[in-house]
Amino acid sequence: MIALTLAEIAAAVGGELRVAGEDTTETVVDGIVDTDSRTMTPGSVFVAKPGAETDGHRFVGAAVAAGAAVAIVEHTVDVPVSQVVVPDAVVALGALAREVVARVRAEGRLRIVGITGSNGKTTTKNFLARILEDEGETVAPVKSFNNEVGAPVTMLRVTKSTRFLVSEFGAAAPGSIAHLAGLVEPDLAVVLMVGMAHAGGFGGIEATAKAKSELVSAARVPGTAVLNIDDPRVAAMKDLALSRGLDVIGFGQSDAADVRAVDIEVSASGTSCVIEVGGERLPLRLRVLGAHHITNALAAIASALVLGIAPADAVARLETVEIAERWRMQPLGSDRVRIINDAYNASPDSMAAALRTLAQITGPDERTVAVLGAMSELGESAGEEHDRIGLLAVRLNIQRIVVVGPEARRLYLAAVGEGSWDSEAVHLPDQDAAYEYLRTELRDGDRVLVKSSNSVGLRHLGDRLGELFS
Incomplete structure (x- = not known):
């Protein structure tokens, strides 16, 4: 972050400044700004964001021990650090970003x-x-x-x-x-x-x-x-x-x-x-x-x-970019068994695109294997969209369809209904079961796509398979 005084930070976020120790309103801060106490370095700003599972106010002490110079809080905490008290820490984070970017833009x-x-x-x-x-x-x-x-x-x-x-x-x-x-x-x-x-x-x-x-x-x-x-x-x-x-x-x-x-x-x-x-x-x-x-x-x-x-x-x-991002069409494994880990996120469009890519990059003497989990946040369209992906996988002639998790069962049923029989499609309850199945099922020449929404966590299965066949 650009250098700002404690008074300027408080003004930017509309908060009440309470200085501590040897600080004054003119004390300058120029470190990083984050809600994660583990990222703090000397001179940083820690934003104590309340969360669904924990409360950032519990970690102000850890942030200060790591070097935080000021904490943006929704209530004061008993830690020897200057604090800016605001009604909403997340809103304050955005307001501080607005001020800093405006100053740089000027x-x-x-x-x-x-x-x-x-x-x-x-x-x-x-x-x-x-x-x-x-x-x-x-x-x-x-x-x-x-x-x-x-x-x-x-x-x-x-x-x-x-x-x-x-x-x-x-x-x-x-x-x-x-x-x-x-x-x-x-x-x-x-x-x-x-x-x-x-x-x-x-x-x-x-x-x-x-x-x-x-x-x-x-x-x-x-x-x-x-x-x-x-x-x-x-x-x-x-x-x-x-x-x-x-x-x-x-x-x-x-x-x-x-x-x-x-x-x-x-x-x-x-x-x-x-x-x-x-x-x-x-x-x-x-x-x-x-x-x-x-x-x-x-x-x-x-x-x-x-x-x-x-x-x-x-x-x-x-042309110098090697991968889009970890877990996004990331090649793993080896030439013997190639794993494509694309399980950071999934929507009907990205799922269809990944399946088409799998079909396109697999040679005549190689086998296509799609390891698929649920697509989240589709609301009332979820069933229909999972059906559509199951049908597409069969129509693309994906030779092994491995569906993981109860939320994706309709995808499996659609594939079977479209004609994926004789163990060409299997439904497994979780990642561990899928790993044990694939550990013995995969063979030389397989090209394997692992795809699901982030919440399903199949990216970790993709990593395990990549390591196994590296």
Whole structure:
């Protein structure tokens, strides 16, 4: 965080400052800001966030022992450290992020990119950060820090030398993106796609589209909306963007795209295509598996173009990226038995894309094995969407379908009903049972996809299988 006095921190969050020890209102703090006491270093700001399972106020002492210089709290604690008392610690965290980013932006160098979409946010964020880091200091979220805590914590990492802030915005509920994006008013609003992910919490896909459009509404004017022209619900946001005075740049495979991909090919070693932009044709070979990641690459290239980076430079930097992120189409195992661990998250769209990738990268003498768990947060659509994935797996001729957990049973039943018989599809109660089954079932030449929502935890099964067959 940039240097601020205790008085400035208190003013930014609207809190009551209570100094301790040798501190004064003018004591300067410039360390990291976090809700995790384990990350504290000398001069840090600890935000005591109450939680469902524990309360951050219990860890103020540990934070101070690790070096925290001040704690933002909802009530004073009996620990010798200066404290800023606020009604809501999470709201205060966001307010502090707003103040810090505004001060850095006032210096005139900082450009801010906001990214949202039902799928692809983290991969696009990583792609764009890789392109931008060669231009100057770039701050981007660790993992998927895209909620009311993770997004402000990332924003607070900016310094006066930061040139680019890449923020990833998830939507826990209607208004979430409007709030988070409103903290920084991005110069670029990047919308990737509108899918069924989290649709259960929004009341349907149209409500999800409205939530994603909040990013376009929150963008800074003058600014740019970077939109997936292949997704009709995203493309429809062009009217909103133009009505606000934003420029619009479209990406996709459509002829209408300003940054377009053609000649897409998927193999076990990566994904290739030709990028068409501004009259240029640029070959791109990603090491990342899956045709769906071409969309994420297009979004990153289009965003970089708006920020003044030549497409050829953007393409060259993307080709150095080895994996999108841990547990996202992550190759594990060996050439003998290849494990693709894509179990950080799952929606109907990402599940379908991963299954298609598995089918595309498996040779004629190799066997496809899909280890699938439940997709969460689908609401009333959950049964139908699990049915659809079961049918798709069979129609893609996935040769072994291993369904894990009771929540995914409908996926298994749909696969069996579609014709996956004679042990081609099995249903197992949990990860341990699946591991024991796969330990003896997998053989040389197998290509294995592990896919589920994060809450199911199959990513750990993927790691175990990767280690077993390494």
